[in-house]
Amino acid sequence: MKGEAWLFTATALFFGVTTAVYAWLSQEPAGSAALCVSFVMSSLVAAYLWRQYRRGGERPEDRGEAEVREADGRRLYFPARSYFPVLAAAGSALIGLGVVQGLWLCLIGFGVLLPGVLGFAFQNLDRPDTA
Template sequence: MKVEAWLFTGTALFFAVTTAVYAAFSPEPAGTAALAVSFLMTSLIAAFLWRQHRRGGGRPEDRKSGEVRDAGGRREFFPAGTYVPVTAAAGSALIGLGVVQGLWLCLIGFGVLLPGVLGFAFRTLDHPQ
């Protein structure tokens, strides 16, 4: 998590500097507010990742000598013939198009997205580790 934490910390610092410069040179408050919210969101994610790193310690990916077999615990697995990721992606795309094209397409998108979300939520992980 350390690499991800540094990445989001750098992004948050970028948004902080950009917000300050934009606020100083632009009379428009909407852009300043949008940049400030972006800074707060990335700061929240960075704080979460730093907390997880402190709490869980380093992962094998964080070490130079880390091996794949060092990663213990439960691994997520989707069988090759699963429909869940494709259904969720298609439903999300239809919802996005529905926002632009009309309510009817958005409702169809929710109908397509629902089985995908339920598949993600209630899948069984009975495969051998």
């Protein structure tokens, strides 16, 4: 987590400096607002990653001399076959098309997306080691 936290911290600092310079040199509020939102979003991700690093400590991925066998088994489980990614992708595509074509298609997209997201969240409840 430490490497990812440093990466997003550097990204947030970059967007912060770029926002300040852009707002000072240009008179365009849209670009300044977009850069400011990018700064806030990368700062939130960096704060979350630093918090997780402090909570969980160092992972094997954070050390250069770590062995593959040191990995935590819970993080390595992936379901063999799942249709929930297809549902989530189809629902997202229908929502995107619904924004352009009409509200009815957007509502259908939300109806398709909801089972996909819920399936992602609850597909491993029968495995006690993945909770």
